[in-house]
Amino acid sequence: MEPFTFATSKQLKLNVCVRIQNLEGQKPAIPYSQLLKNPELKFVGSNLSPVSDLYISAQVYGDNKPLGVPVQTAYKSFKASRTWKEWLTLPVRYCDIPRSAQLAITIWDLGGPDKEVPYGGTTVKLFDTDGTLKKGRQKLKLWLDVESDGRTDTATDSTVESNDEMDRLEKQIKKHESGEIPRIEWLDNLAFRQIEQIQKRTIKRTTEHFLYVDFPRFDFPVVFCDFEYPTIAALAEAAASAAENGIATPTASSTSHASVTTGQTAVAAGSIPGEPIPAPVDGGMIRVYDPEAAREKDNPAELKHMNLVRSQRNGPSDRDLKPNARIRDQLNDILKYPPTHELNPDEKNLIWKFRYYLTRDKRALTKFLKSVVWVDSREVRQVLELLPKWAEVDVDDALELLGPAFTNHAVRTYAVARLKKADDNELVLYLLQLVQALKFERVQSGDNNSESSLAQFLVTRASENETLGSLLYWYLAVEMEFKRHKKLYERVVFEFMHQLEAATEAPERPKRSMLARQAQLNKTFNTLAIEIRDMKVKREKKIEHLKSYISDPAHGLLHFEPLPLPLDPSVVAVGMIAGKTQATPDPIIIRESNVFKSTLSPLMLTFKTADGGKYPILFKNGDDLRQDQLVIQTFTLMDQLLQKENLDLKLSPYRILATSPISGMIQFVASKSIAAIAREYKTILEFLKHHHPDPSAREGVKAEVMDNYVKSCAGYCVITYILGVGDRHLDNLLVTPDGHFFHADFGFILGHDPKIFAPQMKLCREMVDGMGGIDSMHFKLFKSYCFTSFTILRKSANLILNLWTLMVDAGIPDVEREPDTAVLKVQEKFWLEIGEEEAIGRFEVLIGESLNALFPIVIDRMHNITQYWKS
Template sequence: MELKYAKSNDLDNYLYFCIYGKGTATVTFMRKSKSGITKIVKLNEWAYLPIKLNQIDPSCKLKIEPKDANLIYYCNLFEQNIILKTGKHILGRECSAISEVDIKLKMYERNELTKDEWLDSLVFPEIYKIVHVQAREGELEIDFPLYEVPILYEQRQIKYPCMKIDDLVDNVVEAKHKKLARGGIERFGPFDRDLIPNAKIRNELMKIINYPLIQDLDEHEQNLIWRFRYFLKKNKQAMPKFLKCVIWKDHLEVKQALELMRMWDPIDMEDLLELFSSRISAVRNYAVEQLSRFNDEELELFLPQLVQAMKFESEDEIKSNQLVHYFIQRAAINLRISNYLFWALKSGGQNKYFRSVLAYLIINLTQHEEGRFHCDILERQSKLILQLNNLVSKIKSIRLVRVKKVEWLRSYIEDPANELNNFKPIPFPLDPNFLINGINHETASIFKSSLAPLMLEFKTVSGYRYPVMFKLGDDLRQDQLVVQLIHLMDRILKNENLDLKFTVYKVLSTGDREGMMEFIPSKTLANILAEYNGNLQNYLKSLHPCDDPETFNIEPTILETYIKSCAGYCIVTYLLGVGDRHLENLLLTSQGNLFHVDFGFILGKDPKPFPPPMKLCKEMVEAMGGQSSFHYVQFKSYCYLAFSILRKRSNLILNIFNLMLDSGIQDISLDKEFILERLHEKFRLDLSEEEAMNFIENTIQESVKALFPQMMEKIHQWAQYWRR
């Protein structure tokens, strides 16, 4: 432990330090100053006390006693909130005598106030002169060291395992029993190959195979899987469970397991993702080999999770990391893979491992002719993103009203010297299928937000204008993950012939707290309700009128699109626990597609108290004709179908989140120990199909009737009004 004693009045040049407390041995330490005695003694040196931080507790106090001075100073080492003290403290001064200046100085030295180097260099020397002049007799000023994060005291209860004498010796009988349970003495012989389970055991095996990711297998279940391993190798879903029951310390069993793994029927991506999180390198390498069976589109869909899987190898083994080499080979021949791989590694740049992989990727790409072409594109893309970053920073620093800022933005883009209005065509980072060659200055704008996100239209060689929102200061990786999951669930539902009209827009994180997302022409529900007297039907009717009273004089396909999209997003946002839902981040297109944006809160987190399980306000229900209408019954049936289908694919969603636990995404990293359990609970796999349908119906009713969210919506609307 260390502290710095800065100045005091009338002290001798010896100081005695003592730390004592209820559960801490007394530590005494003497320090001699290097300066002589003056009216104000400035020691300005650190005292290193021979005690560690983990040896002190909130009862500990620091006692400082100058030699030959009738003074003793006491100081608690912890604040009242059991956080270790940091920064400057004045001992010997009454609390009532501590001025506002002293408090502000303390906050400044703890980095709790915004700093400005130029202004601080002028102001603070004068402030310190005043403080030194006001120093009172008998006061001692000391500095505790500053830390990057607060040091919080926590007393952990350690449970010591109770060791029995029997545990210290091998139990021969039990070892024999385990061998017999796993197939007897012939467990590595031909006998197991011919084992076929009866109907009862087959049902038990299927039940084990369908266990969710978070459920462990007990000893009986492991032995059962092992015994019928040859029978199960025809079942693609059984491989992850088989690998969990292998005794990896038994070299004979490991040898047979690895041989059998290669004889197994090829498994789907859903189960393959689970293998990438295995602690066994041979299993991970097998998973890498299986990737060659999947096309570029499927590989691209799961690329964020596969990039995270690279971290299971140590940094020293990057050159031998088979997953890294596999992606280098695919990136060298496929521009889309190299594009998304580059930006995935770039957005994880805070991780030292990803920086090393990115450098290794660039070096290896340059060894291929097509790879060098890709590197040139990636370099030009990076230059464009850097220009946009600098542009947003400039706009934030300009002290003008928003209208004037928009004028300045358009003139800046139009200026040929800035090379933004027209440039040599390059693949668009957000969607490499488009070649962009400039930004349309006439439509450039700035959204109403403290982050000043830009609304930009990129010109393409085909003539299409690609609208995007570019943001600086916001981590878009969480939005990117949620949109990826919505896209994945949309594919799952469409494979079951259920198209719920999702609006899957593109999101790309390009670095630490920066990125862009595709802008979908639409209106917020808040604006529509304000413009059309609180009635969504009037909005749809004004765009697509017809003479059919059964669809409220709205074109039937438009109303059907609205109902289906409402059902789809209700189920998806419920499963992912999307929070902070209000009428400003629910949007509606002119074709009736309702969709959600801004996924800053997921997995049950919400800044507002008592959020409903689904965002389904009464205005949305009224647009379907009310709760007694046929269209509302249709809406609920779509919800039932979607929930039923997605429940059966819960392991895929769990595997995706399992690989993202250490990604650094805020809502996943905060309590990653409970993320998978919380997500698993959402699927209600403990319920039968009929019980699950009743559960969804009750959830819908609870969301529609919730009163507190309506109050919070009104408060949010007033806040938005005053903000404007």
């Protein structure tokens, strides 16, 4: 069979065109008797002259509806025949018309002063019965004295139903013009003369009217093409095929979806990577992959070009390729791109070309994997060959490889192998994100019981360390509350519990019974919190009820075996002295129990610890603490990054643990808000003097306390700026008696703020006055700490961005509000596009703007008045 070349209508971005050629046929003369009955007929132009003035209008219809406005021919005066030879361009493109598209053509005649009457109309389909776009000369039957209707079951069909010789010859002429019949000049001339004679005889005896038009001719046949949604079987087959090559499936954060109702049947093209095709959500709504949204990402023309370019660069000679100085600089610029940067085709081809040269650079691996055409099995084989030879990547790149963009099993296994080298303390910093990364693990071959390298790694490490085990259990418990990934996390919990049962007894290993007791303690607190919150009594009565509840032996809070607290597993609460049967008095210190004045009435509970100290916590029900938990985790990570560079800014990120989507625990830190300090001590400096006076010091405060205050102010100003923490006022800026400044309440992040004209960074006059004023030496130190910490954190921007990328699908409120731009909002705060000196200059300007902003002062005053009247 000979090859057949064609184009699709979706590729044709041209407007629909038609050339009006000529009208064939004349109306018979109207009898005088008919003119007497209807005198208006004598004003119709075609009744007065056989070549009267006419004009033609054309309009595209589809599925009985007009597609665009009609277009008409220009005025033309006829002499011997009605011939226009004019192209009409309609305001509709071929790629946008449906399979049923028709062209409605009407010829209009003059019917008197300011009056038009239809001379005749015809409706022609733009596609043949086989779906091919019509082209070339068309002979259309004209229905006299009616306007074309454009309906699917049109009454003005253009089809010429005739078997005479002239119709047969016209079809052959069309084939001759399109090249289907070979051209023989001497024979063609003879044939055309004979056809002209036949045509003259036919015109004389026919009474029908025909309109001749021309459609554009293209080099190839144009076939109608439209996107058809795949069946469930096709989706399952495609998902299985994609899993073999590790092709990333479009996710909700990267592509658009349309909701479709199909009764009880549901499919989801573009479902979550690593998950089987999900069942329908409530109401039978399903998500359907939208090809228009992914067009820029999966451009077939670019993929074809990339394959052609790389097909010539897959030989053994690639191993010896080395870039020149100019290309080396270009490659270095590419490697400096942040993880959110999309590589263009030329950059991908350049990375691929010098892939062997780049194996010595650990920064290049993620860029190389982004440059791979994963549908090409040859390239996938080369990836598997190069991975073991690549320079070992840093943790931030390993975390990027566990994100939604990389679903190849070998790539993710490589990333997990790198994480295995991290110690337990480092792993705690990333554990929250690693639990989220489980959502992107692709289930191989659709087997729900297939192994996940990341899940195995987390289960193994968590079963060997009590802190990791406790935190992993609670992170998984929260995720199991959501239907979307419930089965996935239930499988991981099952494997974790199974491994705990099989593990040998060791002091540092978590025990299943310990996790069960933590869960029971959380359940008890949750029941109590709901009960107290719903009580319609004064706060004093609620506090009495809390203390009596703890005192009741039936609730099991008077004594218990030593238990690592879920909030901080390194802290062991003691309800019984080890080795003795006698319980310690007051394991939860009843006299220090409290109920805070708030709508949710959070409980304050103080535990006695194994080291003889106290550990107060707040328990809340009715509030989603996952966003606060993420912010505090980022604070802790940034504090560790700064300390690695020998910069201790005395940060004190308190702990938060969400135990469900609506409840959780918060570490209580004894402190006062700046608003309370202003009421009681007037200034922060007086507050610090009261608790730690030093008459010999310039400000009258002990040097270490002032050092705590200045450094912690600098650290929190920088970190809250980077994360875009909003809704800052003097009631959620806190200071401890020993000078540690910190923020609380992170209900607004990433630049969201309920107040208008909110500053990018919260630095108020009260904070600066606590340092001794704007001209003090401590304020200059504060600025230098800000510059140094911001510079250090800029160097670790990729790690922070990759961690936040893994949280895009975690259901965090302010991230979920704008998932496509959430990480970019964090990135833009680092000013990665400029140098270090310029960044420091910008930050100094930011400090000045924050300090001199007038509107935040007004907002703080209004907030204080509001709080006063509430109290």
